[in-house]
Amino acid sequence: MIDKRLFAVPGIIKILVTLVVLTGLQAFTILFQGIFLAKIIVALWEGTDFISVVSQVVVFAIAFLLRQLLVVFKNSLMAHFSDQAVESYRVQLLAKYAEIGPSVITKSGTGNAVTTLGVGLDNVKNYFQLLLIKVFDLGIIPWLILLYIFFLKWEQGLFLLLIFPVVILFFIILGLAAQSKADAEFANFKNLNNRFVDALRGLPTLKQLGLSQSYGAEIYNISEDYRKTTMRTLRIAITSTFALDFFTTLSIAIVAVFLGFDLMNGKMTLLPALSILVLAPEYFLPLRNFADDYHATLNGKNALTDVLTVIDMPSVPDQELLTLPSWQQDSELNLADVAFSYDTLPTLTNINVTAKGYQKIAIVGESGSGKSTLLKLLGGFLQPNAGSVIVNGQSLPHLTQKSWQQQFFYMPQSPYIFHASLRDNIKFYTPNTDDVTVESAITRAGLSPLVDDLPDGLDTIIGESGRQLSGGQAQRVALARMLLDSKRKVLLFDEPTAHLDIETEVELKQTMAPILANHLVFFATHRLHWLDQMDFVLVMANGEIVETGEPKALLADENSALNHLRHELYRGKLA
Numbered sequence: 001m002i003d004k005r006l007f008a009v010p011g012i013i014k015i016l017v018t019l020v021v022l023t024g025l026q027a028f029t030i031l032f033q034g035i036f037l038a039k040i041i042v043a044l045w046e047g048t049d050f051i052s053v054v055s056q057v058v059v060f061a062i063a064f065l066l067r068q069l070l071v072v073f074k075n076s077l078m079a080h081f082s083d084q085a086v087e088s089y090r091v092q093l094l095a096k097y098a099e100i101g102p103s104v105i106t107k108s109g110t111g112n113a114v115t116t117l118g119v120g121l122d123n124v125k126n127y128f129q130l131l132l133i134k135v136f137d138l139g140i141i142p143w144l145i146l147l148y149i150f151f152l153k154w155e156q157g158l159f160l161l162l163i164f165p166v167v168i169l170f171f172i173i174l175g176l177a178a179q180s181k182a183d184a185e186f187a188n189f190k191n192l193n194n195r196f197v198d199a200l201r202g203l204p205t206l207k208q209l210g211l212s213q214s215y216g217a218e219i220y221n222i223s224e225d226y227r228k229t230t231m232r233t234l235r236i237a238i239t240s241t242f243a244l245d246f247f248t249t250l251s252i253a254i255v256a257v258f259l260g261f262d263l264m265n266g267k268m269t270l271l272p273a274l275s276i277l278v279l280a281p282e283y284f285l286p287l288r289n290f291a292d293d294y295h296a297t298l299n300g301k302n303a304l305t306d307v308l309t310v311i312d313m314p315s316v317p318d319q320e321l322l323t324l325p326s327w328q329q330d331s332e333l334n335l336a337d338v339a340f341s342y343d344t345l346p347t348l349t350n351i352n353v354t355a356k357g358y359q360k361i362a363i364v365g366e367s368g369s370g371k372s373t374l375l376k377l378l379g380g381f382l383q384p385n386a387g388s389v390i391v392n393g394q395s396l397p398h399l400t401q402k403s404w405q406q407q408f409f410y411m412p413q414s415p416y417i418f419h420a421s422l423r424d425n426i427k428f429y430t431p432n433t434d435d436v437t438v439e440s441a442i443t444r445a446g447l448s449p450l451v452d453d454l455p456d457g458l459d460t461i462i463g464e465s466g467r468q469l470s471g472g473q474a475q476r477v478a479l480a481r482m483l484l485d486s487k488r489k490v491l492l493f494d495e496p497t498a499h500l501d502i503e504t505e506v507e508l509k510q511t512m513a514p515i516l517a518n519h520l521v522f523f524a525t526h527r528l529h530w531l532d533q534m535d536f537v538l539v540m541a542n543g544e545i546v547e548t549g550e551p552k553a554l555l556a557d558e559n560s561a562l563n564h565l566r567h568e569l570y571r572g573k574l575a
Helices: 004-008 012-045 050-108 110-152 154-201 203-209 212-264 270-311 371-378 422-426 435-444 448-453 471-483 502-515 528-533 551-556 561-574
Strands: 332-342 345-356 360-364 386-391 394-396 408-411 490-494 520-525 536-541 544-549
Touching (some): 012 110, 110 270, 332 371, 360 371, 360 528, 371 520, 502 528, 544 561
Antiparallel strands (some): 332 345, 536 544
């Protein structure tokens, strides 16, 4: 129920000590409240004037008021602590996503990451607020009450002591069943989020293919699975609550029956008997409250496990090894026998690459050949499982180096356009750039027609909830971003024109060609007309580099793997 890593939260020890003190005081107020309530009832039963019991009523009222104030103060204290702890987790989680995000997102899915940062942390907050208070209530209040009952009549105290573990046993049995159902519910919830986010991101493609309705039906089926698992969890939760209420009510009834017998037989007076009867429900109340909130905290516990699992992921080691002020004409990068695998599935094997100065290197191959994975290794988004990386004679375990990350631009198939003005999108990486430089970059990237067409020019809001850009326009925005930082001399392109029509691609190619000059370029593509802009080509198949050389020489060889790939692509287009 309690994750041990919870005790590593800053300030948790101080909070726990405070809760112990406050809960102890609360237990004494409950005792005084019960004792003086019994005294008041007995005195009035015996015909005492109300004036004579006013002082006892005042003590009862003070005890009752203090009890409620302590409850309010404990809830306020835990709410403040929960807010701080969750915000701390949020900052750590965002920092971890920023550090190793691509690999986390690849494994768990975008929807799961969004859920963890949003609803997941909200559940963690509820978990903190509910759990610790109920645990300390259960650990302190019943036992102080039981000691007093033992003092009044040990037989009743012994019965209550023996019945307590029996009630807990039934609660544990039903709680374990609820836990397994809650785990299944939470897993279905994450699956639903992943599929829903993927559906939203891929909705244009699904619509174009006429699959939106069928995919909507699939989302509905997943949501139905989530609804059913939720209802199964609720059924067990309601059953466990009923069982707990039944056993506690039955136990109190048994205590009342035996107290009645003792009163009729003259073995007890009314005051201690009534005190025991008033305090018996208070004895079981913390357990009932804990059971009520136990099911509410199950999702919080699962969410906390997910949050801490991500936060506790090992950081990428040795990120300060490389010292590379700027990539120069004489700089050199070597990958020797590099291998990479997702989990246990080999993706890249025996990768050997040498890049010097301002070479332009094409990475070609069929879909699934490993082009994008190799680019992610070159960008430091992934770390190799084997092999060595050498930059200017410096041996490195990987390219997740801050000095290297300051050297390159990465352009994926669909550059992300932020919800901001066109000006802010272009200046995203270099926010201090002056307007003259921005205008120059716009002209060179071929964005002038777009700027002229926008109602507010560079101040027009684009991206989600703003003006939507076409694929070619988004690529030109990415090119303008590149042009604003002349210090970055390494360019990584991951099939940047894969989703563009031929006319748009030709126009973009004319814009990009001058930008490639004086840069080290790695250009992953399956459109071989880009080879006329390249100095060198790596042909990949099944996660390996099967051929290297100058494009013209390889194309002149009818038996080369590059020509074989060209013929395969040509036949694929005809099909």
